[in-house]
Amino acid sequence: MNASFLPQGWSVWRAVAAFLVAAAVIAGCSPSAGVGTGGTGSYSAKLVKATDCGDLERRLKTELRRRYERQDSYFIYYGWMNIIYPPLPPTTTTATASGSVDAAPSHSETNVQEKGVDEGDLVKTDGTYIYLARGSRFIVMKAQPAAETAIVSDIDLKEPIGELYLNGSQVSITTSTYNRPSPAVPLVANLTLPWSPITRVYLYDVTNAAMPTVTARYDLPGAMQGSRRINSTIYMVTNYAIDIPNPVNLWNYMYPGDHIDQDALIAANALAKAENLKRIDAATLGDLLPSYSRTLYSGGVAGTPQKLPAVDCTDVSIPESGNGTDLSLVIAIDTSSPEPVVTSSGVLSSWCTLYMSPDSLYLASTNNWLWITPMADAGQPPANPEPATALHKFSVAQTAGKPLYRGSGTVNGWLNNQFSMGEYNGYLRIGTTRGGWFGEGISNQLAILGEKEGALVETGRIGGLAPGERIYSMRFDRSRGYMVTFRQTDPLYTLDLSDPAKPRVAGEIKVNGFATYIHLVGPDNSRLLTIGQSANASGVVTGNKLQLFDVSNLSTPRLIGDFELGSGWSSALYDYHAFLYYDLLGVLAIPYETYSPTLYSSGLRVFTVGDTAITQRGLIQTKNINGDAINGYLVIGGSISDTVYRSVIIGNSIYAIAYNSIAVADIDTLAVEKVVNLP
Numbered sequence: 001m002n003a004s005f006l007p008q009g010w011s012v013w014r015a016v017a018a019f020l021v022a023a024a025v026i027a028g029c030s031p032s033a034g035v036g037t038g039g040t041g042s043y044s045a046k047l048v049k050a051t052d053c054g055d056l057e058r059r060l061k062t063e064l065r066r067r068y069e070r071q072d073s074y075f076i077y078y079g080w081m082n083i084i085y086p087p088l089p090p091t092t093t094t095a096t097a098s099g100s101v102d103a104a105p106s107h108s109e110t111n112v113q114e115k116g117v118d119e120g121d122l123v124k125t126d127g128t129y130i131y132l133a134r135g136s137r138f139i140v141m142k143a144q145p146a147a148e149t150a151i152v153s154d155i156d157l158k159e160p161i162g163e164l165y166l167n168g169s170q171v172s173i174t175t176s177t178y179n180r181p182s183p184a185v186p187l188v189a190n191l192t193l194p195w196s197p198i199t200r201v202y203l204y205d206v207t208n209a210a211m212p213t214v215t216a217r218y219d220l221p222g223a224m225q226g227s228r229r230i231n232s233t234i235y236m237v238t239n240y241a242i243d244i245p246n247p248v249n250l251w252n253y254m255y256p257g258d259h260i261d262q263d264a265l266i267a268a269n270a271l272a273k274a275e276n277l278k279r280i281d282a283a284t285l286g287d288l289l290p291s292y293s294r295t296l297y298s299g300g301v302a303g304t305p306q307k308l309p310a311v312d313c314t315d316v317s318i319p320e321s322g323n324g325t326d327l328s329l330v331i332a333i334d335t336s337s338p339e340p341v342v343t344s345s346g347v348l349s350s351w352c353t354l355y356m357s358p359d360s361l362y363l364a365s366t367n368n369w370l371w372i373t374p375m376a377d378a379g380q381p382p383a384n385p386e387p388a389t390a391l392h393k394f395s396v397a398q399t400a401g402k403p404l405y406r407g408s409g410t411v412n413g414w415l416n417n418q419f420s421m422g423e424y425n426g427y428l429r430i431g432t433t434r435g436g437w438f439g440e441g442i443s444n445q446l447a448i449l450g451e452k453e454g455a456l457v458e459t460g461r462i463g464g465l466a467p468g469e470r471i472y473s474m475r476f477d478r479s480r481g482y483m484v485t486f487r488q489t490d491p492l493y494t495l496d497l498s499d500p501a502k503p504r505v506a507g508e509i510k511v512n513g514f515a516t517y518i519h520l521v522g523p524d525n526s527r528l529l530t531i532g533q534s535a536n537a538s539g540v541v542t543g544n545k546l547q548l549f550d551v552s553n554l555s556t557p558r559l560i561g562d563f564e565l566g567s568g569w570s571s572a573l574y575d576y577h578a579f580l581y582y583d584l585l586g587v588l589a590i591p592y593e594t595y596s597p598t599l600y601s602s603g604l605r606v607f608t609v610g611d612t613a614i615t616q617r618g619l620i621q622t623k624n625i626n627g628d629a630i631n632g633y634l635v636i637g638g639s640i641s642d643t644v645y646r647s648v649i650i651g652n653s654i655y656a657i658a659y660n661s662i663a664v665a666d667i668d669t670l671a672v673e674k675v676v677n678l679p
Contacts, residue, residue, distance in 0.1 A: 046319070046320040046408050047317035047318060047320065047348075048318055048319075049314065049317060050313070050316070050318060052313075053313035056285065056318075057284070057285040057313075059318060060242060063242075064244065064288075064325055065277060067325060068277060069273070069277070104127025104128040106650075106651065107125050107126070107127035107648065107650040107651070108125070108647075108648055110124065111577055113355075113419060114356065114357055114358065115358075116230065117228050117229070117230055117356050117357065118165065118167075118229040118230070119227075119228060120163030120174060121163055121577045122134075122164065122577075122646060123648060123657055124171070125143065125166075126166060127651075128143060129141060129143055129152075129206075129209045130143045130648060130657075130662075131164055131166055131171055132657070132678075133163070133164050134659070134678055136157050136159055137155065137156050137157070137161075138153075138154075138157060138161065138204070139151055139153065139155075139678065139679075140152050140153035140206065140210070140212060141662070141676065142209070143653075143664075144651065144653075146651075146652075146653040147674055149655075149674050152210040153209060153212055157175060159176070159177050159200070161174070162174045162176055167231075167232060170203060170204065170206070170215075170335060171204045171206050171212065172201055172202065172203050172204075172234060172335065173201070173202045174199065174200070174227065174236075175199075176198070176223070176224060177197070177200055178196065179198060196240075196241065197222060197223040198219050198221065199220040199221075199222060201234075201236070201333065202214055202217050203335060203340065213297070213300050214297050215297050215338075216295065216340055217294070217295045218292060218295075218333065218340075218342070219293040220236065220292050220331060221238065221290035221291065222239045222241075222290070222329060223238060223239050223240075224236070225237040225238060225239050225351060226352075226353075226354030227354075228354070228361070230396065231336075232335050233334050233335070233336075234332070234333045234335060235361060235396060235403065236330075236331045237352065238329045239326055239350065240290050240326070240328075240329060241326055241327075242288050242290075242325040242326070243325070244276065244279045244280055244283050244287065244288070245283070246279070247276050248272045248279075249272050250268035250269040250271070250272045252275075253267075253268035253272060254268050285313060289310070289327075290310040290311070292308055292342065293307050294342070310329060310331075310344060310346075311327075311329060311345065311346040315344065315345045315346060315402070316345075317346065317347050317348070317392075317405050318348050319349070324348055325348070326348065326351075327346050327348060327349075328349045328351075328352055328363060329344055329345075329346050330346070330361065330363075331343075331344040332402060343403070344402070345402065345403045347363065347392055349390070349392065350365055351365060352392075353417065353418050355421040355422075355423075356396070357422075359423065360393055360394065360423055361395075361403060362391055362392065362421060362423075362428065364390065364391050364392075364421065365389065366388070386412060386436055387414045388411065388413070389410065389413065389414060389430075389432060390408065391410065391428070391430070391449070393405075393408070393451065393456060394406060406454070407452075407453075407454045407455045408455060409449050409456025409458070411447045411458070412434050412445070413432030413434035413445060416433070416471045416472065416473070419474050420474045421476075422476025422477075424478055424479060426450065427449065427450050427459065428450075428456065429446065429476055429481055429497055431445070431446050431471055431474045431483055432445055432471075433470040433471050442467070442468060442469070442470060443464050443468070444465040444470065444485055445461060445462060445465060446465070446481065446483065446495060446497075446503055447461045448460045448461070448497065448501075448503055450500060460499070460503045462503050462505060465505070466485035468487055469486055470485060471483060471485055472484050472515065472532070473514075473518050473530070473532070474518070475518035475520065476497075479496070479497050480495065480496070480551075480554065481494075481495035481497050481503075482495065482518055482528060484515045484518070484530075484532075486513075486514035486539075487539060491508055491510050492508065492515070492528075492557060494506045494507040495554075496554055506554035507555045507556055509549070509557045511559055512536060512537060513532055514532050515547065516532045516533070516573045516574055517531050517572065517573070517576050517579060518530050519576075519581055521581060521583065526552040527548060527551065527552075528547075528548070528549040529547075529548055529581060530549070531545075531572055531579065532544070532547070532573070534564060543565060543566050543568075544569070544570060545562055545563060546563045546565065547559060547561070547562045547563075548609065548612075548614055560611075561610070561612055561613040561614045562614065563615075565592065565605075566594075567594065568594040568595070569593045569594075569595075570590050570593070570605075571645055572590040578647075585649070586608055586609050586610065587608060587609070587649065588606070588609050589604055589605070589606050589649070589654065589656075590607075590647075591645055592604070592619075592644075593643065600641065601621075601640070602622060602642065603619045603620055603622055603641060604647050604654070604656035606618055606619070606620065606654065620663055620672065621641060621672075622641050622642035622644055622656060622658045623642050623658075623660075623661045623663065623675055624640065624642075625640055642659060642660045642661050643658055643659050644656050644658045645657065645658065645659065652666060652668065653666065653667060654667050654670070659678070660677065661676060661678055662675070662676045662678065663675050664676070
């Protein structure tokens with residue numbers, strides 16, 4: 001019996017709403033198949049290899065069938081997106097002649113988690129030039145002498161740049177784009193597939209900084225999850241959704257003039273489901289596993305693209321228990337060769353948090369049980385289950401080499417961010433917050449895991465830390481650890497991790513507020529410099545602050561200096577790449593914004609970090625921008641300060657890098673000596 005769409009379709013719309021909420025949650029850090037129900041550890045996170053390529057094909061098809069058989073009508077709302085597909089980037093530059101430059105002076109580096117493991121960022125410098133990503137533009141600036149700071153090259157890639165790496169005379173640039181749907185196929189027939197994401201990597205030779213020359217391009221399957229660089233090898237993790245090449249959807253079975261009601265939608269969806277199951281049976285392993293494209297350039301001229309397998313079937317690892325068809329690819333690109341070599345391993349796992357030490361790469365993901373279908377043959381989880389985090393370890397060679405899967409394990413609770421993980425002497429230390437998804441009974445723990453017979457096995461644990469609070473920041477330093485939690489006050493715990501079997505809380509100090517980032521400073525990392533939010537005795541946030549702790553004696557951490565930043569906002573609170581501490585000069589620089597209904601101001605606040613105090617030296621104010629609407633801020637007949645997001649120190653100059661300009665100031669006086677407008 002047919003009825004009007006609106007009344008009977010209300011249940012569909014409720015399903016759509018639930019699905020969209022789920023999608024929003026999953027977009028952050030999606031679940032990994034193969035984690036224990038409710039964090040009880042009743043299921044294994046161990047990864048296994050298929051017996052052969054035929055076995056892998058059977059496993060993948062089984063998971064695809066489960067997915068399409070569970071598919072309900074609300075999946076019709078996949079794919080309603082408006083994507084502009086950019087043309088391929090040009091290989092020419094807008095450049096000015098560059099003169100000879102003396103040896104580069106000392107300069108700051110990108111703030112990274114682990115020494116020896118570089119991280120991509122929007123700004124890099126070699127002490128002579130600044131390499132900058134701004135939107136879709138790759139900009140090279142001559143930075144020394146400071147008074148001659150100027151753009152020498154500007155390349156518009158026509159697609160958003162995510163990060164840069166600088167290694168000698170080579171810059172690698174990562175962008176994100178999507179497969180271009182075939183114009184010959186009607187739009188409604190392409191709602192689910194062809195918009196699969198691509199992570200694109202360009203390699204540029206910047207020997208002549210005024211004329212960067214592209215040498216290679218890689219189109220890697222999937223969306224970027226994270227990357228790191230050790231020496232000449234870039235390690236990238238992407239997430240690729242395995243699917244049949246051309247799935248159909250219910251709109252393929254709806255025709256102009258059809259009366260669209262719930263019954264018609266369900267009937268069309270059943271036809272689409274049956275057709276997709278047939279297409280799954282007909283698919284080959286080559287149809288399911290992704291490929292990548294490599295294009296080499298000579299003199300800036302592109303050669304013929306090569307299409308190559310992104311991962312060999314023998315290098316795909318599968319959860320021993322669990323389901324899913326998301327493939328996390330761990331890709332290594334050795335950029336030292338004229339024809340850079342790509343090697344990879346794959347894991348059936350969804351979006352992950354990436355942590356990398358000089359020896360190992362870890363993927364961590366949480367079983368968001370409220371938002372995913374439970375594993376095959378597993379019952380529904382408790383109404384408010386405790387999450388668990390799955391961990392997968394790969395060994396990495398410090399020279400070129402394929403990332404090799406070493407083992408997996410699980411811990412109860414969820415991660416705050418990658419700083420909640422740290423490796424030392426082959427042991428992984430990981431801090432998690434435990435409790436139900438709605439916050440009941442939360443507390444925190446520190447677990448230590450070691451590798452044993454293809455698994456990550458817990459060797460020691462500290463549990464029950466700070467009941468009722470959650471982790472806001474962590475940092476590991478060799479056999480030491482630091483944890484900050486918060487509800488009303490900020491307990492900073494110091495952790496003695498020298499014995500992997502018997503980790504212990506060494507000391508504790510309570511202050512109002514909480515730290516969101518911890519930086520190691522001083523001789524032998526004997527002090528902690530933190531940025532976070534200040535709060536009153538009732539736990540009400542009142543502003544932002546910097547703090548300096550003496551942790552030379554783990555059992556008695558001491559607050560030795562602090563500075564109240566006041567109201568406003570700093571991107572360094574949650575983006576540690578915006579936090580610049582230059583140890584050579586004891587200088588800290590952070591972007592800072594203040595705003596009111598009538599005024600918005602942004603600049604670079606500069607501090608001296610001494611042995612016992614933090615002193616503000618001044619503010620480098622960026623240029624004012626006139627207009628009615630700038631960067632989303634409404635300015636009627638007035639102006640606002642250009643928003644600073646990064647800073648660099650080269651020699652005796654400090655560079656405040658904003659979205660529309662760069663201000664160059666003297667490091668001693670902070671007087672602005674040059675302003676360069678960005679395109």
